[in-house]
Amino acid sequence: MFMGSNTLVGDRYRINLTMDEGVHRAWLINKFNETIGYFDDSFSRELSLLAAEGLELVGILSFVAFTETPEPGEYWGQAAVIGYSPHYSEEFNQFIDGICGLIGKGIRPKLALKGSAVDEIIDSNGTWLPSEREPLPEKQRGMALLKTRRGFIDGLVEAGRTGNKGCYILSWAFLLALVAAIIIGLKSCGVF
Incomplete structure (x- = not known):
């Protein structure tokens, strides 16, 4: 928690x-x-x-x-x-x-x-x-x-909760970029 x-x-x-x-x-x-x-x-x-x-x-x-x-x-x-x-x-x-x-x-x-x-x-x-x-x-x-x-992400989450759509979109974009980087990294290591 x-x-x-x-x-x-x-x-x-x-x-x-x-x-x-x-x-x-x-x-x-x-x-x-x-x-x-x-x-x-x-x-x-x-x-x-x-x-x-x-x-x-x-x-x-x-x-x-x-x-x-x-x-x-x-x-x-x-x-x-x-x-x-x-x-x-x-x-x-x-x-x-x-x-x-x-x-x-x-x-x-x-x-x-x-x-x-x-x-x-x-x-x-x-x-x-x-x-x-x-x-x-x-x-x-x-x-x-x-x-x-x-931290930075905490600030984005809080701003998204208060209705700041730009921060909400930016936080989702960051998460998607992070997932994409992990997938690309795993693919370059030959996992896929």
């Missing part, structure tokens, strides 16, 4: 909170209403408490990785979570759009926002963005960072 074009770095995700066998579970839901993953138990519980206080919760996919262990390996990701009062939804939706744009470019803003940072967001009508950055996790043996920003 993490490697598909429906899970782009920098996308906004809805958070669905459930209780499964007495354990809090916070699920990430993409804009196509697909469940792509969940947070660990302790963070899910924290999110449930924030939601109980009346905060709106939004997730933003910040990277996707693959780890070889446990066997046969697993895909996993990291998401930034922003909680805000519905009273300030206009300001925070603008802010979240800006954060999504940064993360989509591979820029990871530090989002431990408190006090004056929240005031900056509200006072600027959501146009303020943090200047501090969060590094990617250190690579470990058996781990690969697969998606850390949006």
Whole structure:
């Protein structure tokens, strides 16, 4: 699920909170209403408490990785979570759009926002963005960072979804050219 074009770095995700066998579970839901993953138990519980206080919760996919262990390996990701009062939804939706744009470019803003940072967001009508950055996790043996920003193809797919017919046609032309190149390559190797 993490490697598909429906899970782009920098996308906004809805958070669905459930209780499964007495354990809090916070699920990430993409804009196509697909469940792509969940947070660990302790963070899910924290999110449930924030939601109980009346905060709106939004997730933003910040990277996707693959780890070889446990066997046969697993895909996993990291998401930034922003909680805000519905009273300030206009300001925070603008802010979240800006954060999504940064993360989509591979820029990871530090989002431990408190006090004056929240005031900056509200006072600027959501146009303020943090200047501090969060590094990617250190690579470990058996781990690969697969998606850390949006690529060219991701941009074409997204533009096609928004109705840009030129980008939609260009993305199909690219895919057809890729298939043709593979067929020509196989034919030149004597496979056909």
